[in-house]
Amino acid sequence: MSEDPLEAIILQTINGAIATIPGYMEEIKQNKETLKVENAQEFVYGxxxxxxxxxxxxxxxxQEKPPTNEDQMRVRDIIYKHIPEIRERIFNQ
Structure with missing residues (x-):
């Protein structure tokens, strides 16, 4: 677990989003005609x-004060650091 409180919260958010993957994949499979999704894995990645x-x-x-551009970039960088893990969880089911 990260010592950075912001990163810890973001990781919880990512893990929560990852936990939804099986449900979304099943939903897409069951409603393929309605949703018209060509690539379910890329759709779920999005x-x-x-x-x-x-x-x-x-x-x-x-937070108490509006986020700065640096704050927003930091959040993006933390999330982007976990893209390989996210993609692995989606594409290696």
Whole structure:
């Protein structure tokens, strides 16, 4: 676990998003005709990245002062550092 509180919260967010992968994959499989998704794995990757970036941005915005560009870049860098793990969890199911 990271000693950085922000990174720890972001990791919790990423892990929560990763936990949704099987459910999304099943949902897409069951509703393929309605959703018209050509590549379920890439679609779910987009969902998970959106969740991680969106929730982390919301957490930053809830702080006492507005996030700086540096804060936003730091969040992005923390999330991007975990892209290989996210992709592995999606594409190696």
């Amino acid at each position: 969902i998970v990245m959106g969740m991680a970036l969106g929730m982390s941005g919301a957490i930053l915005s809830a």
